[in-house]
Amino acid sequence: MSATRTVTVGSSNGLHARPAKLFVEAAQNAGVPVTITKGEKSVNAASILGVMSLGVEHGDEVVLTVEAENAEQTLDTLAELLTTNHDEAN
């Protein structure tokens, strides 16, 4: 079973540094294979280097794919992380 979801990235500095780390940690903790896709390129969401190499910027759309039972729950958690702005600004 697999499920996908399209998410718009909310961090004002995109998916770099801390936001990338938080996301990859969550993907690793999911315990099931998660793929993140931007445009044509798909990478293992548990790979920090893979995720950073996508060069995801603020406002970009990415697609999450989870291969597992209960995929929706995992997608909820990961999608929330991606839409949150982890970078402070005033």
Add this chain to the structure above:
Amino acid sequence: MPESLTGTGIGQGVAYGPVARMAPPPAPPADTDSQLKPEQESARVKEAIQAVSAELASRGETAGGQAQEVLEAQVMMAQDPTLLEAVEQRVQAGKTGEFAVHAAFAEFQETLQTLGGYLGERAADLADVALRVIAHLRGEPAPGVPDPGHPFVLVAQDLAPADTALLDLDKVQALVTIEGGPTSHTAILARGKGITAVVGVKDAAQLSDGQQVIVDAAASAIITEPSQEQIDDVTRRIEERAAAAAAPLTPGALADGTEVPLLANLGSPEAAQEAVDLGAEGVGLFRTEFLFLSSDKAPSVAEQRESYIKLLQAFPGKKVVVRALDAGADKPLPFLNDAEEENPALGLRGLRALLANEEILRDQLTALAEAEAATEADLWVMAPMVSTVEEAETFTKFATQHGLKTAGVMIEVPSSALLADKILPVTGFASIGTNDLTQYTMAADRLLGSVAGLQDPWHPAVLRLIREVGAAGDHTGKPVGVCGEAAADPLLAVVLIGLGVNTLSMAPAALADVRLELSRHTKDQAEAIAQAALAASTAADARQAALDVAAR
């Protein structure tokens, strides 16, 4: 002859001392076939990566804070499944562990470098992990910071997070890196720890061990063969800064005793204690977005109240200015505004979004009033992104109805700066957000690198708008504060006071430098410096004019 090498200065620090260069990295391993079986090589590599990860993680724990986060990210890279696969492939092909690590890491570094910018700078983090793993495999000590046995100016190609995290600050007088920009780790950590640093000094490669240099972060320069006069000047500045940092945390004031309360910008209640320790006299901007950004719906009154109480308890008897939810543009919130906007910075954001969702504003004001009743802080509330007199009036009424005694507005839009003399009579105070005010005045997106050159609060157009607000504050007797990054620039802080601003709010780390600079000028001098800046045509000229008058 003194010679000046330029880079990007981080902070206001200055230092004078002998250069100690970081040793160049060990030679890369040669592409030779392994004498061991692939399984044995594989086990060696796994052990080495484990050991290096553990070492980096434990350095992180010792260092704490931001350094820890950076080192944890490095550990994550070291254990990256895609990277380990690439190493394993080479080991299975009969390569030595050393070469497999070297080649696989190099491949990923290249990918990051191609991406450039922030990611390009992360390539250095990855290279550092590779060197450490290779050193471990060879049984050599990890590459690191030199220890000449006396205080020194550290000159390096670039510093890895593991190096900066545990720097002995009693020994390291300043950091100079040949590579790296304002977002490199050296820069980020130097800022966080208040280390004097100049990064991206290309010509620093010519510096040699033992050579005496001045590192002037405020001027973004390294001075070789300095004159006695320059050395005396630096010694005086170092003493002044040390005295200012060690001095009892006095309230902010000008040389003639005019009080300038120095407040902190905070984004969560947890940061309050650090601000108090650094001498913040209150909070000039408390951002409430953290309560809202991670949820699909607005938090309840009770949830909000608990957070506000936690914040207010850190400042008994002190002023705490809380900004109502400022969503939109770079901080979208689906429950507040889910419309696709062509120009979100000019859309339904700030107070506009709150007035379109009154329930959210009412809940927040209720929670704030309840928190104030439960604590001893002097709570002020303000509305973000106010652009008309009517908006100022409406927000102030709302806040008063909810039992909040002091309500004001943020001045971030040129219209409200120009009409400050009409706005201040209908509200309690004004706080100028210089980041947005600059963005809207210069029509330059603050998140867009290609127009970053226009994002300068020193621009006379911005200063003239601030003058309008300062003058309106004088006439009406209502307080005017600044809570943007402009307040953290010591000389610009003096200009702001000269333009009629009463209080300054900034990141807590900037408090000491601003406090010191204010103490050097009287109110009359601040006004003269401000006039000189106002009369300029460009941001650079305004800064120079202010410097010239300040030096008189």
